[in-house]
Amino acid sequence: MKYADEYKDKQQVQALVHAIRKTVTRPWHIMEICGGQTYAIARYRLEEMLPPEIRLLHGPGCPVCVTPVETIDRALYIASQPNVILASFGDMMRVPGSKEDLLQIKAKGADIRMLYSPLDAVTLAAENPDKEVVFFAIGFETTTPIHLMALKEAIRRKLDNFSLLTSLFTVPPAIETILSDKDCKVDGFLTAGHVCAITGNSTYHRLSEQYKTPMVVTGFEPVDLLYGIYRCLCQLEAGIYKSENAYKRAVPEEGNLQARALMDEMLKPCDQEWRGIGIIPNSGRQLRQELKKYSSREKFRFHPKEIRFPSACIAGEIMRGKKQPGDCPHFGTACHPEHPIGAPMVSSEGVCAAYYMNKK
Amino acid sequence: MELNCPIPFTDSDCVLLAHGGGGRMTHQLISRIFYPAFRNPLLEQDHDGCVFPVSAGRMAYSTDSFVVDPIFFPGGNIGDLAVNGTVNDLACCGAKPLYLTAGFILEEGLKLNDLERIVQSMKKAADRAGIQIVAGDTKVVERGKCDKLFINTSGIGIVPAGIHIAPSQVQEGDVVICSGAIGVHGITILSARESLGFETNLKSDTVSLNNMLSELLTSIEEVHVLRDPTRGGVSGTLNEIAQAANAEIILDETSLPIPEEVRAASDILGLDPLYIANEGLVLIILPEKDAQTALSVMHRFDEGRKATVIGRISSKGKALVRMKTIYGNYRIVDMLSGEQLPRIC
Numbered sequence: 001m002k003y004a005d006e007y008k009d010k011q012q013v014q015a016l017v018h019a020i021r022k023t024v025t026r027p028w029h030i031m032e033i034c035g036g037q038t039y040a041i042a043r044y045r046l047e048e049m050l051p052p053e054i055r056l057l058h059g060p061g062c063p064v065c066v067t068p069v070e071t072i073d074r075a076l077y078i079a080s081q082p083n084v085i086l087a088s089f090g091d092m093m094r095v096p097g098s099k100e101d102l103l104q105i106k107a108k109g110a111d112i113r114m115l116y117s118p119l120d121a122v123t124l125a126a127e128n129p130d131k132e133v134v135f136f137a138i139g140f141e142t143t144t145p146i147h148l149m150a151l152k153e154a155i156r157r158k159l160d161n162f163s164l165l166t167s168l169f170t171v172p173p174a175i176e177t178i179l180s181d182k183d184c185k186v187d188g189f190l191t192a193g194h195v196c197a198i199t200g201n202s203t204y205h206r207l208s209e210q211y212k213t214p215m216v217v218t219g220f221e222p223v224d225l226l227y228g229i230y231r232c233l234c235q236l237e238a239g240i241y242k243s244e245n246a247y248k249r250a251v252p253e254e255g256n257l258q259a260r261a262l263m264d265e266m267l268k269p270c271d272q273e274w275r276g277i278g279i280i281p282n283s284g285r286q287l288r289q290e291l292k293k294y295s296s297r298e299k300f301r302f303h304p305k306e307i308r309f310p311s312a313c314i315a316g317e318i319m320r321g322k323k324q325p326g327d328c329p330h331f332g333t334a335c336h337p338e339h340p341i342g343a344p345m346v347s348s349e350g351v352c353a354a355y356y357m358n359k360k
Numbered sequence: 361m362e363l364n365c366p367i368p369f370t371d372s373d374c375v376l377l378a379h380g381g382g383g384r385m386t387h388q389l390i391s392r393i394f395y396p397a398f399r400n401p402l403l404e405q406d407h408d409g410c411v412f413p414v415s416a417g418r419m420a421y422s423t424d425s426f427v428v429d430p431i432f433f434p435g436g437n438i439g440d441l442a443v444n445g446t447v448n449d450l451a452c453c454g455a456k457p458l459y460l461t462a463g464f465i466l467e468e469g470l471k472l473n474d475l476e477r478i479v480q481s482m483k484k485a486a487d488r489a490g491i492q493i494v495a496g497d498t499k500v501v502e503r504g505k506c507d508k509l510f511i512n513t514s515g516i517g518i519v520p521a522g523i524h525i526a527p528s529q530v531q532e533g534d535v536v537i538c539s540g541a542i543g544v545h546g547i548t549i550l551s552a553r554e555s556l557g558f559e560t561n562l563k564s565d566t567v568s569l570n571n572m573l574s575e576l577l578t579s580i581e582e583v584h585v586l587r588d589p590t591r592g593g594v595s596g597t598l599n600e601i602a603q604a605a606n607a608e609i610i611l612d613e614t615s616l617p618i619p620e621e622v623r624a625a626s627d628i629l630g631l632d633p634l635y636i637a638n639e640g641l642v643l644i645i646l647p648e649k650d651a652q653t654a655l656s657v658m659h660r661f662d663e664g665r666k667a668t669v670i671g672r673i674s675s676k677g678k679a680l681v682r683m684k685t686i687y688g689n690y691r692i693v694d695m696l697s698g699e700q701l702p703r704i705c
Binding site: 349 | 623624627629630685686687689690691692694
C-alpha cells in the first residue's frame with residue numbers, strides 16, 4: 001500500500017534499530033506525546049526492538065483519556081434531555097462518567113449517534129429541525145479545526161439547533177507541566193506529528209530551548225517512530241536540544257495556516273482540566289463570546305452534583321511519565337476493556353488499552 | 361357521525377400490518393412472493409410444518425438471525441446472507457445441508473419490491489447451495505418496531521459417516537488455512553452504512569461454502585476444524601477454537617490475505633481487519649501433510665481461489681492465539697472486548 005507500506009518496511013526498521021543500538025551509551029527516557037504513537041509502539045512491539053537503555057514513556061495525547069469526568073457527566077446529562085440528539089466519535093461511547101457511560105444511557109433510550117465526521121452532525125441538525133443536535137467535540141489541535149469547520153457550515157446554513165460540547169486541548173502546556181515537575185523523568189519528547197501538521201513547529205522551538213529538552217516531530221508508522229527515536233537519541237547523546245522535524249512528509253514548518261487562522265478566529269484559550277492530571281492553565285480552547293449560542297455548555301445548564309473520579313486509576317501518573325500501565329495493580333485484572341476503570345483502557349489509543357490489546 | 365372502516369389496499373406497494381394478520385392479505389403475500397420463489401414439494405405440503413423422511417446416521421441442525429443494515433449492499437442483500445449463513449454453519453459441522461426454514465419479521469411500510477428482490481436472492485442462494493426452503497413464517501410489526509426486515513433461518517443437514525469435525529481433534533503441528541480475503545464483508549457493510557465520505561470497490565463475499573467443503577471432506581480424511589469467522593472476525597473465531605482445543609495457535613502476519621482496500625479502510629477508521637466480520641470465508645485446521653491437497657481442492661472453487669495457510673498449532677495445553685509480526689516478534693491476538701470503536705484521530 002503506497003505511502004504506508006514503505007514506512008513499515010522490515011529492512012528500514014532493522015537498519016534504524018541497528019543505528020539506535022550503535023548510538024546509545026547510557027539510559028534515556030523518551031516520551032511519545034500522542035496516543036496514535038503509543039498505539040503503534042504497542043501494536044508493533046517496538047520497545048522490544050530497542051536497547052534496554054531506552055525507555056519509552058507514554059504521554060497525555062489521547063483526547064478520550066484526558067476529557068474530564070465532569071465533561072462526560074455533562075454529555076450524559078445533555079443526552080438525557082428531551083428532543084436532543086447527541087453525536088459523538090465512537091471511542092467516547094464507553095468512557096466512564098461518574099456513574100454511567102454514553103452506551104449505557106443510549107441503551108436506556110437516549111438518542112446518541114456515533115459519527116465519523118462532525119460534518120455529519122451538521123447534516124443531522126438540518127434533517128432534524130425540531131431537535132437540538134449536540135456534537136461532542138473533543139480533541140487536540142489535530143481534530144479541533146474539523147469541529148470548527150462543521151460549526152462554520154452550521155452557521156452558514158443557519159442551523160440554530162446545532163451546538164458543540166467542546167473538550168479541546170493543546171499540547172504545549174501539557175509538555176510544560178510535565179517538564180516543570182521536579183520529579184520529571186522525561187529526557188526527550190517525540191512530539192505529535194498530526195498536531196504539528198496543524199500548529200507547525202514554532203512553539204516547540206521555544207519549549208526545547210527553555211527546558212533544554214530535545215523535541216522531535218514524529219509520525220505514526222514503525223519507520224517514522226524509530227526514526228524519531230533515533231533523532232531524539234542523537235540529540236541526547238550529543239548534549240544538544242532543539243526542535244527537529246522527523247516527519248517532513250506531513251509537517252510543514254509553519255503548520256496549516258488556514259486551520260490555525262480558523263482556530264484563532266473562533267476560539268480563545270482557557271484553563272482546562274485534564275482527567276487524571278488536573279487543571280493546566282491556558283491549555284484548553286473554548287468558543288469565543290460571539291459564538292456562545294453554539295456552545296452546548298450555554299444552551300444546557302448543567303449543575304454537577306457529585307463528580308466521582310475512579311480513585312483506583314493511576315492514569316495521571318502514567319501520562320506524566322512517572323509510571324507504566326503494568327505498574328497499576330488493576331491493569332488487566334479489575335480494569336480491562338470490558339470494564340474500564342479509567343479512560344485510558346477505552347480507546348485503542350489509550351495507553352492501557354493499547355498495551356492490554358497488544359500484550360506479548 | 362359516519363363511521364368509516366377503511367379496507368386495506370390489496371394492491372399496496374408496501375407491507376401493511378394486514379399482511380401479517382393471517383387473513384387474505386397474508387395469503388396473498390405468501391402466494392405472490394414466497395411460494396413462486398421457494399416452490400418445492402415439501403413446502404407445498406401446505407401444513408403447519410414440513411414432514412420428510414430421514415436416513416439413519418447423524419444430523420446437524422443450526423439457526424441464525426439476520427438484522428444487517430443496510431439490507432442491500434454491494435455483493436448481496438440480507439436474503440442471500442440469511443441462506444448462506446445457515447448453510448455455512450451446517451457445512452462447518454461437516455454436514456450436507458438439506459432443508460432450511462425461513463422466518464420473516466417485516467416492518468410495516470417495507471417496499472414489496474424490496475421484499476421480492478430479497479426473496480428471489482434467497483431462492484438463488486438456496487439453488488446454488490442445493491438446499492430447499494421447506495417451511496416459513498411471516499410477521500408484520502408496526503413501523504419503528506423493527507428495521508425494514510429481520511430474517512431467521514434454521515437448517516438441517518446430514519453428516520456423512522466417518523466425518524468428525526471437532527476442535528478437540530486439533531493436534532500440535534496442524535496448519536490453519538484461510539479460504540480467502542479477510543475483512544471484505546465487514547468493510548463493505550461499513551462503507552455502505554456509514555457516511556464515510558469515501559467509497560471502496562469492495563463487494564461482500566457472501567457465498568455458500570458447502571460445495572467446496574464437501575469436496576474437501578471427500579478428498580481429506582482428517583479435517584479437524586471448519587469454522588466460518590463471521591462476527592468477531594478471524595481473531596474471535598481462532599480464539600474460540602484455541603479455547604475449545606486448549607491449543608496455542610500462531611499466525612504469520614506476512615501470510616494474512618488482507619486486501620489493500622480493507623487495510624486502507626481499517627487504517628483510516630482505526631479498526632483491526634482481524635476483528636472485522638466475514639461471510640464467505642472459512643478457517644480450516646488439518647494435519648500439515650494434507651495442506652497441499654486441501655489447497656489444491658479449494659483453489660478449484662471461486663470461493664477458495666485465494667486459500668492459503670495463515671498459521672499453525674504450535675502446542676497443546678494452553679489456549680492462546682499469537683501472531684508472528686512482520687518484524688519477527690510476537691504479540692497476542694486477543695478476543696475483542698465489546699465491539700470495535702472507531703478511534704477519532
